[in-house]
Amino acid sequence: MTSYHALGRLPPKRHTQFRKPDGSLYSEELFGAEGFSGCFSLLYHQYPPTRVSRIARHSALPLEEWHQSTHRHHRLKTQPLKPGGDPISGRKVLFFNNDVAIGVTRPTEPMAYFYRNAEHDELYFVHEGSGVFETIFGNLPYHKGDYVNLPRGTTYRIVPEKGETRLLVVEARGSIETPRRYRNEFGQLLEHAPFSQRDFRLPQELPQHEERGEFEVRVKIDHALMSYFFDYHPLDLVGWDGYLYPHIFNIADFEPITGRVHQPPPVHQTFQGPNFVVCSFCPRKLDYHPQAVPVPYNHSNIDSEEVIYYVDGNFGSRKGIEVASFTLHPRGIPHGPHPGTVEKSLGAERTEELAVMVDTFHPLRLTVDARQFDDDRYPFSWLE
Numbered sequence: 001m002t003s004y005h006a007l008g009r010l011p012p013k014r015h016t017q018f019r020k021p022d023g024s025l026y027s028e029e030l031f032g033a034e035g036f037s038g039c040f041s042l043l044y045h046q047y048p049p050t051r052v053s054r055i056a057r058h059s060a061l062p063l064e065e066w067h068q069s070t071h072r073h074h075r076l077k078t079q080p081l082k083p084g085g086d087p088i089s090g091r092k093v094l095f096f097n098n099d100v101a102i103g104v105t106r107p108t109e110p111m112a113y114f115y116r117n118a119e120h121d122e123l124y125f126v127h128e129g130s131g132v133f134e135t136i137f138g139n140l141p142y143h144k145g146d147y148v149n150l151p152r153g154t155t156y157r158i159v160p161e162k163g164e165t166r167l168l169v170v171e172a173r174g175s176i177e178t179p180r181r182y183r184n185e186f187g188q189l190l191e192h193a194p195f196s197q198r199d200f201r202l203p204q205e206l207p208q209h210e211e212r213g214e215f216e217v218r219v220k221i222d223h224a225l226m227s228y229f230f231d232y233h234p235l236d237l238v239g240w241d242g243y244l245y246p247h248i249f250n251i252a253d254f255e256p257i258t259g260r261v262h263q264p265p266p267v268h269q270t271f272q273g274p275n276f277v278v279c280s281f282c283p284r285k286l287d288y289h290p291q292a293v294p295v296p297y298n299h300s301n302i303d304s305e306e307v308i309y310y311v312d313g314n315f316g317s318r319k320g321i322e323v324a325s326f327t328l329h330p331r332g333i334p335h336g337p338h339p340g341t342v343e344k345s346l347g348a349e350r351t352e353e354l355a356v357m358v359d360t361f362h363p364l365r366l367t368v369d370a371r372q373f374d375d376d377r378y379p380f381s382w383l384e
Contacts, residue, residue, distance in 0.1 A: 140246060140248055206237060
């Protein structure tokens with residue numbers, strides 16, 4: 001998030017003495033991306049963040065590829081994904097490459113530990129459920145439709161409320177940001193952007209934790225989880241300030257850009273990451289040229305791979321797509337509207353579709369977990 005934010009108690013000058021009521025020093029930490037050259041925040045701890053009492057390897061996190069003999073379109077029906085695990089252990093990665101991994105989770109168990117992804121920024125999309133992301137930067141209450149953006153290295157725990165929880169998860173080997181074309185040289189979102197800074201929810205509450213004991217933080221690094229044990233509560237900040245911190249944007253606050261004729265997917269872009277983009281297809285007014293064809297025209301992804309996750313409503317160019325399904329339209333193969341959808345769309349003035357798209361600029365691979373959800377008839381659905 002490219003704007004300054006501060007929360008809690010801070011010394012008047014950085015890198016100077018900041019003392020507790022008993023006269024001892026708080027511990028300062030620089031939390032930064034790209035060494036000392038990127039965005040950063042300064043964190044002030046009750047206890048030194050280096051106080052590790054025990055370290056153990058928790059488990060491996062291998063991504064096993066589903067090797068296929070043909071190159072084709074895919075539809076994954078994840079609606080019946082069996083609930084289980086906590087928000088981290090229950091995660092199923094379905095697509096991946098060297099830049100990004102995309103998966104889903106339907107947790108039923110609480111997190112008895114804290115989590116830190118040390119190699120990926122994370123973007124959660126809340127399809128179902130509500131609760132709180134308890135982060136080292138403060139609490140972030142979440143609800144349906146939220147994108148929760150967590151910089152890599154953030155220590156956090158997800159605490160869902162009672163009821164169904166379904167989360168889409170995107171992990172990136174780099175920063176997940178708003179599109180550069182919507183920002184000025186100072187990072188401020190421009191007037192033609194489909195959202196503004198005030199649409200983003202930042203941490204506003206920083207609970208104070210002085211508890212001592214044994215607390216586990218599971219750190220993801222090098223395709224494995226390490227268990228770090230601390231003798232103090234991991235969310236022990238008394239204050240912080242800077243430009244790098246988690247935040248939330250709700251998909252309902254995206255203001256669609258429309259036109260007289262059909263607009264291409266880049267107008268729906270919401271975030272960018274290393275070699276991929278995230279787009280939000282939201283309810284909106286359709287094209288208003290008198291001869292407009294509102295559904296997308298056929299197109300070939302020569303240099304990109306298109307993943308769409310279907311959230312709600314009726315996706316006008318597709319037939320038979322269930323909520324919580326994915327489609328993957330890979331490079332080199334054209335795709336477009338299903339038979340009958342072009343004629344059906346003529347004269348329509350509005351769509352209520354809601355979907356999240358991740359377009360990658362390098363090839364994606366599917367995992368063995370994706371195989372159980374795959375509809376192998378989907379490539380032939382344009383014949384129906």
